[in-house]
Amino acid sequence: MIAPLLLIFAQVGPAPGGFPLEPLPIPRAPAAPASAPAPAVPADPRLATCLRRITADAAEGEQAARGWVAELPNSAAAHHCLGIALAAREQWAAAGASFVEGRSRAAEPAYRARLGILAAAAISAGGEREAALPLLVEAEGEARTAGATELLSAALADRAALLVELERLAEARSVLARARADLPRNAPLWLLSATLERRLGSLDTAQALIVEAAGFAPGDPEIGLEAGVIAMLAGDENAARLSWQSVVAVAPGSEAAGIAQGYLAQLPPAPATPAPGR
Numbered sequence: 001m002i003a004p005l006l007l008i009f010a011q012v013g014p015a016p017g018g019f020p021l022e023p024l025p026i027p028r029a030p031a032a033p034a035s036a037p038a039p040a041v042p043a044d045p046r047l048a049t050c051l052r053r054i055t056a057d058a059a060e061g062e063q064a065a066r067g068w069v070a071e072l073p074n075s076a077a078a079h080h081c082l083g084i085a086l087a088a089r090e091q092w093a094a095a096g097a098s099f100v101e102g103r104s105r106a107a108e109p110a111y112r113a114r115l116g117i118l119a120a121a122a123i124s125a126g127g128e129r130e131a132a133l134p135l136l137v138e139a140e141g142e143a144r145t146a147g148a149t150e151l152l153s154a155a156l157a158d159r160a161a162l163l164v165e166l167e168r169l170a171e172a173r174s175v176l177a178r179a180r181a182d183l184p185r186n187a188p189l190w191l192l193s194a195t196l197e198r199r200l201g202s203l204d205t206a207q208a209l210i211v212e213a214a215g216f217a218p219g220d221p222e223i224g225l226e227a228g229v230i231a232m233l234a235g236d237e238n239a240a241r242l243s244w245q246s247v248v249a250v251a252p253g254s255e256a257a258g259i260a261q262g263y264l265a266q267l268p269p270a271p272a273t274p275a276p277g278r
Contacts, residue, residue: 050081058088076106080115083122092126100135110146113139117154120162129162136162153179153186160192164199172196187217191226198230206230221247221256228263241267 050068054061062085068078079102086095099119106112116139120132136159143152156179163172176193183189190213197206210227217223228243240263247260 044077047077047081051084054085054088061085074105076102083118087122092122096122109142110148113142113148113151124162129166133162153183157189157192185216187213191223195226203230203234219250221251221254225256225259
């Protein structure tokens with residue numbers, strides 16, 4: 001079996017390992033689009049078979065993918081599968097090159113966008129963050145052309161996260177502002193924006209953004225975590241406590257609940273509630 005990384009690469013294409021804005025991980029699952037997005041991957045049963053083989057055994061999967069590429073070097077799906085296999089084995093540069101090659105062979109804008117996002121993820125995982133940025137810019141344009149909302153969200157969020165990693169915070173803020181305008185009901189983008197503003201010390205703006213995020217995704221545990229952090233930094237300990245308690249209540253046993261419990265453990269005991277009539 002391989003690490004959950006493969007499952008990440010098999011989805012829209014967030015960066016492997018994430019680009020954390022401490023203390024919260026950057027969310028990647030976009031809100032449901034208003035209309036069905038364009039298909040991101042052409043129907044290809046051979047690709048599905050190849051991915052299952054990689055899941056069972058990464059080394060055998062890579063061998064099968066290489067055979068497919070040798071047989072059909074112009075197949076975008078073959079290069080896609082080889083990229084997944086190489087990423088599963090953390091051969092980031094080679095995986096990125098395979099995704100880029102697949103992108104050059106893909107006819108559909110949505111598929112090119114998907115492979116571009118995957119290529120950027122692999123390349124950045126290998127430490128070449130600057131080199132990943134142009135791929136995300138191109139993927140954004142292709143996703144717009146295809147009307148692929150989920151891919152557009154992924155490209156914008158990954159680009160903003162990379163810019164944060166590179167300490168290009170003003171650019172990240174600009175990307176996120178445009179993303180919110182393009183995808184106004186996408187809760188993860190509002191959450192990422194709130195996290196960035198909190199890091200920049202703009203607590204009033206962060207508070208307004210996290211309220212919007214909560215409105216689009218009530219009960220989302222990562223939104224609850226960030227809401228508590230913002231409240232605590234703003235000096236509202238009671239609001240922070242309530243936010244983190246809500247995370248524990250709605251997502252017991254989850255990673256988010258564990259983080260919330262860690263925060264709660266650092267707070268002094270809550271004041272006792274006076275008995276009725278006193």
